[in-house]
Every structure is written in C-alpha cells, then in structure tokens.
Amino acid sequence: MKRYTNVYSAIKDPDNIRLAFLKAARGKRDKTDVAAFASDFEANIQNLYNQLDNLCLDVGHYHFFKVWDPKQRMICAASFPERVLHHAIMNICEPTLDRYAIFDSYACRNGKGLHRAVYRARQYAGKYPWFLKLDIRKYFDSIDHGILMNMLEKRFKDKPVLEIFRQIVDTYETGPGCGLPIGNLVSQHMANFYLGIFDHWVKETLRIKGYVRYMDDFILFGPDQGTLKSSLRAVQCFLGKTLKLELKDDIQLNRSRLGIPFLGYRVFPGYTRLAVRSKKRFLRKFRQYEKQRRLGLWSEQEFTAHVEPLVEFTKLANAKGFRANVINQFGAAP
Numbered sequence: 001m002k003r004y005t006n007v008y009s010a011i012k013d014p015d016n017i018r019l020a021f022l023k024a025a026r027g028k029r030d031k032t033d034v035a036a037f038a039s040d041f042e043a044n045i046q047n048l049y050n051q052l053d054n055l056c057l058d059v060g061h062y063h064f065f066k067v068w069d070p071k072q073r074m075i076c077a078a079s080f081p082e083r084v085l086h087h088a089i090m091n092i093c094e095p096t097l098d099r100y101a102i103f104d105s106y107a108c109r110n111g112k113g114l115h116r117a118v119y120r121a122r123q124y125a126g127k128y129p130w131f132l133k134l135d136i137r138k139y140f141d142s143i144d145h146g147i148l149m150n151m152l153e154k155r156f157k158d159k160p161v162l163e164i165f166r167q168i169v170d171t172y173e174t175g176p177g178c179g180l181p182i183g184n185l186v187s188q189h190m191a192n193f194y195l196g197i198f199d200h201w202v203k204e205t206l207r208i209k210g211y212v213r214y215m216d217d218f219i220l221f222g223p224d225q226g227t228l229k230s231s232l233r234a235v236q237c238f239l240g241k242t243l244k245l246e247l248k249d250d251i252q253l254n255r256s257r258l259g260i261p262f263l264g265y266r267v268f269p270g271y272t273r274l275a276v277r278s279k280k281r282f283l284r285k286f287r288q289y290e291k292q293r294r295l296g297l298w299s300e301q302e303f304t305a306h307v308e309p310l311v312e313f314t315k316l317a318n319a320k321g322f323r324a325n326v327i328n329q330f331g332a333a334p
Contacts, residue, residue: 008160010092012052017045020087024080033080048085055163057085060171062181076172076181086185089164096155097189102199107215108192115316117214118265118272124210125256126269128221132228133252133260134235136245139216140182141174143194144244151197165190178244191215194243201238206231214263221256228253265317274317282323285310287330 061079106117180187210221
C-alpha cells in the first residue's frame with residue numbers, strides 16, 4: 001500500500017494557508033469573524049503557521065446549534081481561524097484520501113456529489129431488479145477514533161500529519177474515544193474516508209457490482225432477494241466487527257421498479273421523483289423565504305441566494321409541475 005510523503009511541509013506553507021483563507025471566507029467576507037481575521041491578515045496567517053510548525057493547534061472552539069432539515073441534527077461550527085486551518089489541511093490531504101475512494105463513493109469528493117449519486121442509483125435500478133437500501137445508526141457519533149487513526153496511518157507516512165489529525169479528532173467526543181462533529185470540514189472528510197474500507201470490502205470481497213454510497217447512505221443492487229439477504233447479514237457482521245457501527249432498523253429490501261428512497265428522492269429505473277418529505281420541505285421553505293422577501297426582511301438578492309439551491313434540488317427529479325404550482329400559488333407580488 002503506497003503512503004504519501006512531504007505532506008506536512010505542504011500543509012504549513014504560508015501560501016497554502018492564504019489559499020485556505022480564501023476558501024473559508026468565500027461568500028462570507030461581511031461576517032464579523034472573517035473581517036476580524038482579514039484586518040490583521042498576515043499576523044493571523046503567521047499564527048496558523050506557528051501552530052502547525054509547533055504541532056500545537058488551537059482547536060476545539062466550537063459553536064453548537066440545532067437544525068431540522070429534514071430531521072434534527074446538532075451542528076458543530078468551528079471558529080473561523082480553525083476553518084482556515086481545516087481548509088489548509090484538506091487542500092493537501094484530500095487528493096490522498098480520494099485516491100483510496102472507489103468510483104461509486106459520492107460524498108465530499110470533487111466531481112461527484114449528490115446529483116451524480118442519484119443518477120448512478122437510477123442507472124443501477126435499471127440494470128438490477130432488486131435493491132437493498134441501508135444507512136448507519138448515529139453515524140458521526142459512532143466513529144471510533146482509534147480505528148480512524150489506524151486507517152490514516154496507512155495513508156500518511158508523515159508523523160506530524162497524523163498528529164495534526166489526532167489533535168483535531170480529539171477535540172470532540174460523544175462517548176469514550178468516539179464521535180466526529182457534523183459541520184466540521186475535516187470531520188466530513190474523515191467520516192467519508194472511514195467507510196472507504198467498507199466500500200472496498202463490498203466491491204472486492206462481496207463482489208457487489210451495483211453499489212452506491214453517499215456518506216452513510218448506501219444501496220446494494222442484486223439479481224434477486226436471496227442474494228441481497230445474504231449480503232445484509234455479511235454487511236452487519238463486517239460493520240460491527242471492523243468499524244464498530246450498527247445499521248438503522250429501517251432496512252429496505254425491495255424491487256427496483258417500485259422506487260428506491262435515496263437522498264430526498266425516490267429513484268426509479270429511468271426517472272426520479274421527489275420524496276414526499278422533500279416536497280413538504282420545498283413548500284415550507286419557499287413560503288418562509290417568500291415571507292422574508294415580502295416583509296422587506298430580505299433583499300431580492302438575499303431571496304434569490306436562498307431560493308436558487310432550493311429550486312436546484314428539485315430539478316433532478318420529475319417535478320416541474322409541482323415546482324411551478326408552488327411558485328404560482330405562494331409567490332407574492334413585490
């Protein structure tokens with residue numbers, strides 16, 4: 001197994017840290033913490049360099065808040081200097097992690113993403129008559145720090161790089177030695193990487209040809225019900241023994257032609273529909289955003305910035321009529 005060298009020096013290079021600032025500040029230049037960092041820019045860049053050079057990171061300054069989209073999640077937002085640090089790390093380390101990923105892993109990867117994951121699932125739905133849809137119980141909360149660090153040791157030779165990861169991972173726990181925060185750039189990549197060994201096992205040991213994963217949501221496709229039932233038992237055993245993970249109870253084994261619930265859509269052979277909860281979410285958020293605009297609390301530019309990604313999500317599905325009905329019914333005149 002190849003391990004990559006000279007990573008540490010590239011991470012702490014001041015030019016890499018400056019690039020990391022640009023990425024962390026994108027679209028947020030008017031935020032107080034971003035402006036404060038920029039007001040003494042070179043001194044703050046030097047401070048982050050010193051932290052990396054001394055392997056003494058000032059991390060763990062998290063702000064916690066809840067979101068309900070579509071279910072309740074606790075988001076853990078790092079301080080702005082930490083976010084710059086995270087970008088500096090991932091600027092250099094992401095390609096190494098990506099080399100280990102299989103083709104059909106779609107989260108946290110350039111050129112992949114949710115839309116491609118759904119399209120790939122649709123392709124497999126047309127090819128295989130049965131599917132097994134699974135996801136993991138409390139995934140981020142369950143990630144074992146020791147197992148994760150052992151995996152990273154197989155990818156990175158530089159001990160300072162491993163120490164950087166260890167210091168960041170150790171800032172958060174949901175139980176003894178486990179848990180990664182949702183909303184943290186490094187932890188998002190670590191969470192996706194953690195299941196990489198499972199991806200390889202599915203493809204190389206189970207030899208499942210039809211397989212799609214987006215973070216902890218994944219689908220196995222097969223020719224018949226019996227094959228996938230056998231795969232389910234093997235999956236449960238592998239996840240438990242190797243990664244200390246458990247599947248959620250809502251295991252779905254069915255015919256592909258009946259539709260596959262995946263990432264807010266219902267995927268059929270040849271076409272995609274919005275899931276019921278996604279329709280409700282679109283309606284609720286569009287009405288909320290329109291009210292903000294109508295009351296003058298948002299400018300047209302702010303309204304557009306919120307509505308565009310909401311509309312974009314629906315475009316992957318056969319939802320033109322639904323979208324038009326909502327906009328025509330609830331869109332208000334200026």
